[in-house]
Amino acid sequence: MGRAQTFETATVVRAARTLFWDRGYEDVSVPDLEEATGVRRSSLYHAFGSKRGLFDAAVDSYLEDVVRPRLRPLRGPDVAPGALEDYLRGVRGALADDRPAVVQSGCLLLNAATAPVGRDEAVAQVVHEYRTELHAALLRGAVAAGVAAPQQVATVCTSAVVSAFVLARIDPAEAVATLDAVLDVVGLGGAA
Amino acid sequence: MGRAQTFETATVVRAARTLFWDRGYEDVSVPDLEEATGVRRSSLYHAFGSKRGLFDAAVDSYLEDVVRPRLRPLRGPDVAPGALEDYLRGVRGALADDRPAVVQSGCLLLNAATAPVGRDEAVAQVVHEYRTELHAALLRGAVAAGVAAPQQVATVCTSAVVSAFVLARIDPAEAVATLDAVLDVVGLGGAA
DNA sequence: CCTTTTGTGTGATGACCGTTCCACTATACT
DNA sequence: AGTATAGTGGAACGGTCATCACACAAAAGG
16 A cells, blocks of 8 residues: 555665765765665655664675675585685776776775774674675685695785775775785686 | 964874874864864965975974884884794784774874875875885895795785774784794795 | 545755965064 | 064864764555
Protein backbone atom coordinates (compact mmCIF):
# COMPACT_ATOMS: atom_id res chain seq x y z
CA MET A 1 0.00 0.00 0.00
CA GLY A 2 1.03 3.62 -0.30
CA ARG A 3 2.94 5.40 -2.98
CA ALA A 4 5.69 3.57 -4.82
CA GLN A 5 9.30 4.70 -4.68
CA THR A 6 10.28 6.60 -7.80
CA PHE A 7 13.93 5.57 -7.71
CA GLU A 8 15.74 2.28 -7.57
CA THR A 9 17.42 1.91 -4.21
CA ALA A 10 20.45 0.04 -5.54
CA THR A 11 21.11 2.68 -8.17
CA VAL A 12 20.97 5.49 -5.65
CA VAL A 13 23.25 3.64 -3.25
CA ARG A 14 25.71 3.04 -6.06
CA ALA A 15 25.78 6.71 -6.95
CA ALA A 16 26.30 7.67 -3.33
CA ARG A 17 29.00 5.03 -2.99
CA THR A 18 30.94 6.49 -5.90
CA LEU A 19 30.80 9.91 -4.30
CA PHE A 20 31.83 8.72 -0.83
CA TRP A 21 34.57 6.62 -2.38
CA ASP A 22 36.00 9.56 -4.22
CA ARG A 23 35.65 12.28 -1.64
CA GLY A 24 35.12 10.61 1.73
CA TYR A 25 32.24 10.81 4.14
CA GLU A 26 32.65 14.28 5.58
CA ASP A 27 33.47 16.04 2.35
CA VAL A 28 30.26 14.93 0.69
CA SER A 29 27.30 17.12 1.56
CA VAL A 30 23.63 16.26 1.38
CA PRO A 31 23.14 18.64 -1.56
CA ASP A 32 25.99 16.78 -3.28
CA LEU A 33 24.13 13.54 -2.72
CA GLU A 34 20.93 15.04 -4.07
CA GLU A 35 22.70 16.07 -7.23
CA ALA A 36 24.53 12.78 -7.73
CA THR A 37 21.50 10.59 -7.09
CA GLY A 38 18.81 12.80 -8.56
CA VAL A 39 16.77 12.22 -5.43
CA ARG A 40 15.67 14.97 -3.06
CA ARG A 41 16.65 15.23 0.57
CA SER A 42 13.28 14.25 1.93
CA SER A 43 13.30 11.00 -0.04
CA LEU A 44 16.83 10.17 0.98
CA TYR A 45 16.01 10.75 4.63
CA HIS A 46 12.83 8.79 4.26
CA ALA A 47 14.65 5.84 2.75
CA PHE A 48 17.94 5.88 4.68
CA GLY A 49 17.21 7.84 7.83
CA SER A 50 20.28 10.05 7.67
CA LYS A 51 23.39 10.83 5.69
CA ARG A 52 25.13 8.28 7.83
CA GLY A 53 22.50 5.67 7.01
CA LEU A 54 23.14 6.20 3.32
CA PHE A 55 26.88 5.90 3.92
CA ASP A 56 26.36 2.59 5.72
CA ALA A 57 24.35 1.34 2.76
CA ALA A 58 27.16 2.47 0.48
CA VAL A 59 29.69 0.55 2.57
CA ASP A 60 27.58 -2.60 2.36
CA SER A 61 27.32 -2.15 -1.36
CA TYR A 62 31.08 -1.66 -1.59
CA LEU A 63 31.77 -4.88 0.29
CA GLU A 64 29.26 -6.83 -1.72
CA ASP A 65 29.93 -5.49 -5.22
CA VAL A 66 33.59 -4.52 -5.12
CA VAL A 67 35.49 -6.35 -2.40
CA ARG A 68 33.92 -9.79 -2.36
CA PRO A 69 33.93 -10.39 -6.13
CA ARG A 70 37.65 -9.66 -6.22
CA LEU A 71 38.27 -12.01 -3.30
CA ARG A 72 36.00 -14.79 -4.51
CA PRO A 73 38.73 -17.00 -6.10
CA LEU A 74 40.52 -16.98 -2.74
CA ARG A 75 37.54 -17.95 -0.63
CA GLY A 76 36.07 -21.12 -2.07
CA PRO A 77 37.01 -24.62 -0.86
CA ASP A 78 39.53 -25.05 -3.68
CA VAL A 79 42.01 -22.26 -4.22
CA ALA A 80 44.07 -22.32 -7.37
CA PRO A 81 47.87 -22.09 -6.97
CA GLY A 82 47.94 -18.89 -8.99
CA ALA A 83 45.02 -17.22 -7.25
CA LEU A 84 47.16 -15.02 -4.99
CA GLU A 85 49.23 -13.80 -7.89
CA ASP A 86 46.07 -13.22 -9.92
CA TYR A 87 44.61 -11.14 -7.14
CA LEU A 88 47.69 -8.98 -6.71
CA ARG A 89 47.95 -8.48 -10.46
CA GLY A 90 44.27 -7.61 -10.56
CA VAL A 91 44.66 -4.90 -7.96
CA ARG A 92 47.74 -3.71 -9.78
CA GLY A 93 45.75 -3.49 -12.97
CA ALA A 94 42.97 -1.53 -11.31
CA LEU A 95 45.43 0.99 -9.89
CA ALA A 96 47.35 1.26 -13.13
CA ASP A 97 44.12 1.92 -14.98
CA ASP A 98 44.05 5.24 -16.74
CA ARG A 99 40.51 6.09 -15.74
CA PRO A 100 41.20 8.75 -13.13
CA ALA A 101 38.08 8.02 -11.08
CA VAL A 102 39.32 4.52 -10.39
CA VAL A 103 42.93 5.44 -9.86
CA GLN A 104 42.58 8.25 -7.41
CA SER A 105 39.95 6.85 -5.10
CA GLY A 106 41.90 4.12 -3.35
CA CYS A 107 39.72 2.03 -1.09
CA LEU A 108 36.49 3.36 0.35
CA LEU A 109 37.05 1.61 3.66
CA LEU A 110 40.71 2.47 4.13
CA ASN A 111 39.97 6.07 3.31
CA ALA A 112 37.32 6.00 6.00
CA ALA A 113 39.78 4.47 8.45
CA THR A 114 41.98 7.54 8.58
CA ALA A 115 39.12 10.03 8.33
CA PRO A 116 37.11 11.44 11.22
CA VAL A 117 34.31 8.97 10.54
CA GLY A 118 36.86 6.21 11.17
CA ARG A 119 36.77 7.05 14.84
CA ASP A 120 33.21 5.83 14.89
CA GLU A 121 33.10 2.44 16.56
CA ALA A 122 30.90 0.80 13.93
CA VAL A 123 33.00 2.04 11.04
CA ALA A 124 36.23 0.97 12.72
CA GLN A 125 34.73 -2.47 13.21
CA VAL A 126 33.83 -2.81 9.54
CA VAL A 127 37.30 -1.76 8.48
CA HIS A 128 38.84 -4.21 10.89
CA GLU A 129 36.71 -7.03 9.54
CA TYR A 130 37.63 -6.04 6.01
CA ARG A 131 41.32 -6.29 6.74
CA THR A 132 40.86 -9.58 8.54
CA GLU A 133 38.90 -10.99 5.61
CA LEU A 134 41.51 -9.76 3.16
CA HIS A 135 44.32 -11.28 5.18
CA ALA A 136 42.54 -14.61 5.53
CA ALA A 137 41.94 -14.76 1.80
CA LEU A 138 45.55 -13.93 0.96
CA LEU A 139 46.70 -16.56 3.43
CA ARG A 140 44.66 -19.19 1.61
CA GLY A 141 46.24 -17.97 -1.60
CA ALA A 142 49.73 -18.18 -0.13
CA VAL A 143 49.14 -21.73 1.06
CA ALA A 144 47.75 -22.73 -2.32
CA ALA A 145 50.76 -21.19 -4.02
CA GLY A 146 53.02 -23.32 -1.86
CA VAL A 147 55.30 -20.55 -0.62
CA ALA A 148 57.74 -21.23 2.18
CA ALA A 149 56.26 -19.07 4.95
CA PRO A 150 52.60 -18.52 4.07
CA GLN A 151 51.73 -16.61 7.24
CA GLN A 152 54.39 -13.96 6.72
CA VAL A 153 53.80 -13.81 3.00
CA ALA A 154 50.10 -13.20 3.56
CA THR A 155 50.80 -10.39 6.01
CA VAL A 156 53.32 -8.77 3.70
CA CYS A 157 50.92 -8.99 0.77
CA THR A 158 48.14 -7.51 2.85
CA SER A 159 50.34 -4.61 3.84
CA ALA A 160 51.29 -4.07 0.21
CA VAL A 161 47.65 -3.93 -0.82
CA VAL A 162 46.78 -1.55 2.00
CA SER A 163 49.63 0.83 1.27
CA ALA A 164 48.99 0.62 -2.48
CA PHE A 165 45.41 1.79 -1.96
CA VAL A 166 46.56 4.63 0.26
CA LEU A 167 49.26 5.68 -2.18
CA ALA A 168 46.82 5.49 -5.08
CA ARG A 169 45.44 8.86 -4.09
CA ILE A 170 48.83 10.54 -4.04
CA ASP A 171 51.10 8.63 -6.35
CA PRO A 172 49.59 5.84 -8.48
CA ALA A 173 52.96 4.95 -9.98
CA GLU A 174 54.41 4.22 -6.56
CA ALA A 175 51.36 2.19 -5.68
CA VAL A 176 51.99 -0.03 -8.69
CA ALA A 177 55.69 -0.25 -7.88
CA THR A 178 54.83 -1.43 -4.38
CA LEU A 179 52.76 -4.31 -5.72
CA ASP A 180 55.49 -5.23 -8.20
CA ALA A 181 58.07 -5.32 -5.43
CA VAL A 182 55.98 -7.58 -3.27
CA LEU A 183 55.35 -9.93 -6.17
CA ASP A 184 59.12 -10.14 -6.61
CA VAL A 185 60.02 -10.65 -2.99
CA VAL A 186 57.36 -13.25 -2.49
CA GLY A 187 58.64 -15.14 -5.49
CA LEU A 188 55.65 -14.71 -7.77
CA GLY A 189 57.07 -11.94 -9.85
CA GLY A 190 58.97 -13.92 -12.47
CA ALA A 191 58.47 -13.70 -16.18
CA ALA A 192 54.93 -15.00 -15.65
CA MET B 1 58.93 47.38 17.52
CA GLY B 2 55.35 47.01 18.58
CA ARG B 3 53.81 44.70 21.10
CA ALA B 4 55.51 41.39 21.82
CA GLN B 5 53.83 38.05 21.18
CA THR B 6 52.44 36.59 24.38
CA PHE B 7 52.86 32.97 23.28
CA GLU B 8 55.74 30.92 22.01
CA THR B 9 55.19 30.05 18.37
CA ALA B 10 56.80 26.63 18.59
CA THR B 11 54.63 25.64 21.54
CA VAL B 12 51.45 26.68 19.80
CA VAL B 13 52.42 24.86 16.62
CA ARG B 14 53.17 21.74 18.62
CA ALA B 15 49.78 21.85 20.30
CA ALA B 16 48.05 22.34 16.95
CA ARG B 17 50.13 19.54 15.49
CA THR B 18 48.97 17.12 18.16
CA LEU B 19 45.38 18.01 17.45
CA PHE B 20 45.71 17.71 13.66
CA TRP B 21 47.62 14.48 14.08
CA ASP B 22 44.92 12.98 16.20
CA ARG B 23 41.83 14.21 14.43
CA GLY B 24 42.86 15.33 10.96
CA TYR B 25 42.64 18.72 9.33
CA GLU B 26 38.94 19.05 8.65
CA ASP B 27 37.73 17.67 11.95
CA VAL B 28 39.65 20.26 13.93
CA SER B 29 37.80 23.56 14.22
CA VAL B 30 39.23 26.96 14.97
CA PRO B 31 37.55 26.96 18.40
CA ASP B 32 39.27 23.60 19.02
CA LEU B 33 42.59 25.20 18.15
CA GLU B 34 41.88 28.12 20.46
CA GLU B 35 41.24 25.76 23.33
CA ALA B 36 44.23 23.53 22.67
CA THR B 37 46.69 26.38 22.21
CA GLY B 38 45.25 28.86 24.67
CA VAL B 39 45.54 31.50 21.97
CA ARG B 40 42.58 33.40 20.58
CA ARG B 41 41.50 33.37 16.95
CA SER B 42 42.70 36.85 16.18
CA SER B 43 46.22 36.04 17.34
CA LEU B 44 46.29 32.77 15.43
CA TYR B 45 45.14 34.50 12.27
CA HIS B 46 47.63 37.28 12.86
CA ALA B 47 50.48 34.81 13.24
CA PHE B 48 49.54 32.12 10.71
CA GLY B 49 47.13 33.80 8.31
CA SER B 50 44.56 31.02 8.29
CA LYS B 51 43.69 27.62 9.68
CA ARG B 52 45.51 26.19 6.73
CA GLY B 53 48.60 28.26 7.49
CA LEU B 54 48.69 26.81 10.97
CA PHE B 55 48.28 23.33 9.53
CA ASP B 56 51.21 23.90 7.20
CA ALA B 57 53.31 25.00 10.15
CA ALA B 58 52.22 21.87 11.98
CA VAL B 59 53.29 19.73 9.03
CA ASP B 60 56.71 21.39 8.93
CA SER B 61 57.04 20.79 12.64
CA TYR B 62 56.03 17.17 12.18
CA LEU B 63 58.65 16.61 9.51
CA GLU B 64 61.35 18.35 11.51
CA ASP B 65 60.64 17.00 15.00
CA VAL B 66 59.12 13.60 14.33
CA VAL B 67 60.04 12.22 10.92
CA ARG B 68 63.62 13.38 10.43
CA PRO B 69 64.96 12.43 13.87
CA ARG B 70 63.71 8.88 13.34
CA LEU B 71 65.28 8.75 9.89
CA ARG B 72 68.57 10.34 10.87
CA PRO B 73 70.59 7.12 11.27
CA LEU B 74 69.63 6.19 7.72
CA ARG B 75 70.60 9.47 6.11
CA GLY B 76 74.18 10.19 7.07
CA PRO B 77 77.18 9.25 4.90
CA ASP B 78 77.78 6.10 6.95
CA VAL B 79 74.79 3.86 7.58
CA ALA B 80 75.16 1.09 10.15
CA PRO B 81 74.29 -2.45 9.01
CA GLY B 82 71.59 -2.68 11.67
CA ALA B 83 70.06 0.76 11.00
CA LEU B 84 67.15 -0.55 8.94
CA GLU B 85 66.23 -3.10 11.55
CA ASP B 86 66.56 -0.47 14.29
CA TYR B 87 64.23 1.83 12.43
CA LEU B 88 61.57 -0.82 11.88
CA ARG B 89 61.79 -1.90 15.49
CA GLY B 90 61.56 1.73 16.56
CA VAL B 91 58.34 2.24 14.63
CA ARG B 92 57.07 -1.03 16.01
CA GLY B 93 57.81 0.16 19.50
CA ALA B 94 56.03 3.45 18.96
CA LEU B 95 52.92 1.68 17.67
CA ALA B 96 53.02 -0.89 20.44
CA ASP B 97 53.25 1.88 23.02
CA ASP B 98 50.39 1.86 25.44
CA ARG B 99 49.91 5.61 25.44
CA PRO B 100 46.73 5.85 23.41
CA ALA B 101 47.48 9.26 21.96
CA VAL B 102 50.56 7.85 20.25
CA VAL B 103 49.02 4.58 19.23
CA GLN B 104 45.85 5.76 17.61
CA SER B 105 47.11 8.69 15.62
CA GLY B 106 49.11 6.92 12.93
CA CYS B 107 51.02 9.35 10.73
CA LEU B 108 49.95 12.95 10.34
CA LEU B 109 50.88 13.00 6.67
CA LEU B 110 49.38 9.68 5.66
CA ASN B 111 46.18 10.58 7.42
CA ALA B 112 46.13 13.76 5.39
CA ALA B 113 46.72 11.79 2.21
CA THR B 114 43.36 10.05 2.32
CA ALA B 115 41.46 13.03 3.74
CA PRO B 116 39.84 15.81 1.71
CA VAL B 117 42.82 18.08 2.37
CA GLY B 118 44.95 15.45 0.62
CA ARG B 119 43.40 16.51 -2.66
CA ASP B 120 45.14 19.84 -2.24
CA GLU B 121 48.11 19.98 -4.58
CA ALA B 122 50.57 21.29 -2.00
CA VAL B 123 49.61 18.71 0.60
CA ALA B 124 49.80 15.87 -1.91
CA GLN B 125 53.26 17.06 -2.86
CA VAL B 126 54.47 17.04 0.74
CA VAL B 127 53.12 13.54 1.27
CA HIS B 128 54.77 12.36 -1.92
CA GLU B 129 58.11 13.82 -0.84
CA TYR B 130 57.72 12.20 2.54
CA ARG B 131 57.23 8.78 1.03
CA THR B 132 60.12 9.30 -1.35
CA GLU B 133 62.38 10.36 1.50
CA LEU B 134 61.29 7.39 3.59
CA HIS B 135 61.90 4.99 0.72
CA ALA B 136 65.34 6.44 -0.01
CA ALA B 137 66.33 6.13 3.62
CA LEU B 138 65.14 2.54 3.85
CA LEU B 139 67.00 1.73 0.66
CA ARG B 140 70.22 2.99 2.22
CA GLY B 141 69.46 0.83 5.22
CA ALA B 142 68.81 -2.22 3.05
CA VAL B 143 72.10 -1.74 1.20
CA ALA B 144 73.99 -1.30 4.47
CA ALA B 145 72.36 -4.45 5.83
CA GLY B 146 73.63 -6.35 2.80
CA VAL B 147 70.35 -7.95 1.80
CA ALA B 148 70.05 -9.73 -1.53
CA ALA B 149 67.60 -7.43 -3.35
CA PRO B 150 67.83 -4.04 -1.63
CA GLN B 151 65.49 -2.25 -4.01
CA GLN B 152 62.60 -4.65 -3.43
CA VAL B 153 63.31 -4.94 0.25
CA ALA B 154 63.18 -1.18 0.62
CA THR B 155 59.86 -0.97 -1.19
CA VAL B 156 58.36 -3.78 0.86
CA CYS B 157 59.55 -2.19 4.10
CA THR B 158 58.12 1.16 3.02
CA SER B 159 54.79 -0.43 2.32
CA ALA B 160 54.84 -2.16 5.70
CA VAL B 161 55.49 1.15 7.46
CA VAL B 162 52.74 2.89 5.51
CA SER B 163 50.15 0.24 6.19
CA ALA B 164 51.21 -0.06 9.83
CA PHE B 165 50.54 3.65 10.32
CA VAL B 166 47.16 3.37 8.66
CA LEU B 167 46.22 0.29 10.67
CA ALA B 168 47.37 1.95 13.86
CA ARG B 169 44.13 3.88 14.01
CA ILE B 170 41.98 0.79 13.68
CA ASP B 171 43.93 -2.15 14.95
CA PRO B 172 47.31 -1.48 16.61
CA ALA B 173 47.95 -5.18 17.16
CA GLU B 174 47.73 -5.87 13.43
CA ALA B 175 49.99 -2.93 12.75
CA VAL B 176 52.65 -4.48 14.97
CA ALA B 177 52.14 -7.90 13.39
CA THR B 178 52.69 -6.35 9.97
CA LEU B 179 56.06 -4.98 10.98
CA ASP B 180 57.04 -8.29 12.55
CA ALA B 181 56.15 -10.14 9.37
CA VAL B 182 58.21 -7.86 7.20
CA LEU B 183 61.18 -8.20 9.55
CA ASP B 184 60.88 -11.95 9.15
CA VAL B 185 60.49 -12.02 5.40
CA VAL B 186 63.33 -9.63 4.84
CA GLY B 187 65.57 -11.76 6.99
CA LEU B 188 66.09 -9.36 9.86
CA GLY B 189 63.62 -10.93 12.19
CA GLY B 190 65.74 -13.64 13.81
CA ALA B 191 66.42 -13.93 17.50
CA ALA B 192 68.25 -10.60 17.27
C1' DC C 1 -15.15 5.80 -4.81
C1' DC C 2 -13.06 6.99 -0.70
C1' DT C 3 -9.84 6.38 2.87
C1' DT C 4 -5.39 5.02 4.39
C1' DT C 5 -0.70 4.78 3.77
C1' DT C 6 3.50 5.82 1.87
C1' DG C 7 6.74 8.74 -0.98
C1' DT C 8 7.99 13.43 -2.68
C1' DG C 9 8.85 18.63 -2.89
C1' DT C 10 9.51 22.96 -0.67
C1' DG C 11 11.09 25.70 2.75
C1' DA C 12 12.81 26.61 7.13
C1' DT C 13 15.52 25.29 11.39
C1' DG C 14 19.41 26.06 14.60
C1' DA C 15 24.16 25.15 14.84
C1' DC C 16 28.64 25.63 13.44
C1' DC C 17 32.15 26.73 10.08
C1' DG C 18 36.43 29.83 8.80
C1' DT C 19 37.27 34.46 8.49
C1' DT C 20 37.22 39.49 9.35
C1' DC C 21 36.61 44.07 11.66
C1' DC C 22 37.65 47.17 15.17
C1' DA C 23 38.66 49.01 19.52
C1' DC C 24 42.14 48.40 22.95
C1' DT C 25 46.74 47.20 24.87
C1' DA C 26 51.48 46.92 25.23
C1' DT C 27 56.03 47.35 23.48
C1' DA C 28 60.13 49.93 21.17
C1' DC C 29 62.15 53.68 18.97
C1' DT C 30 62.67 58.93 18.71
C1' DA D 1 57.13 61.54 27.08
C1' DG D 2 55.16 60.74 22.80
C1' DT D 3 54.22 58.16 18.83
C1' DA D 4 54.39 54.53 15.56
C1' DT D 5 53.82 49.65 15.37
C1' DA D 6 52.43 45.13 16.32
C1' DG D 7 49.50 41.83 19.16
C1' DT D 8 45.12 40.76 21.47
C1' DG D 9 40.13 40.29 22.74
C1' DG D 10 35.50 40.21 21.49
C1' DA D 11 31.83 40.41 18.61
C1' DA D 12 30.03 39.78 14.24
C1' DC D 13 30.03 38.19 9.28
C1' DG D 14 28.03 35.39 5.42
C1' DG D 15 27.86 30.76 4.18
C1' DT D 16 27.04 25.97 4.65
C1' DC D 17 25.97 22.07 7.25
C1' DA D 18 22.61 18.02 8.51
C1' DT D 19 18.07 17.63 9.75
C1' DC D 20 13.15 18.28 10.09
C1' DA D 21 8.05 19.95 9.40
C1' DC D 22 4.33 20.15 6.56
C1' DA D 23 1.59 20.18 2.57
C1' DC D 24 0.85 17.64 -1.61
C1' DA D 25 0.89 13.37 -4.78
C1' DA D 26 0.12 8.76 -5.79
C1' DA D 27 -0.84 4.02 -5.11
C1' DA D 28 -3.36 0.03 -2.43
C1' DG D 29 -7.40 -1.81 0.40
C1' DG D 30 -12.09 -1.42 1.70
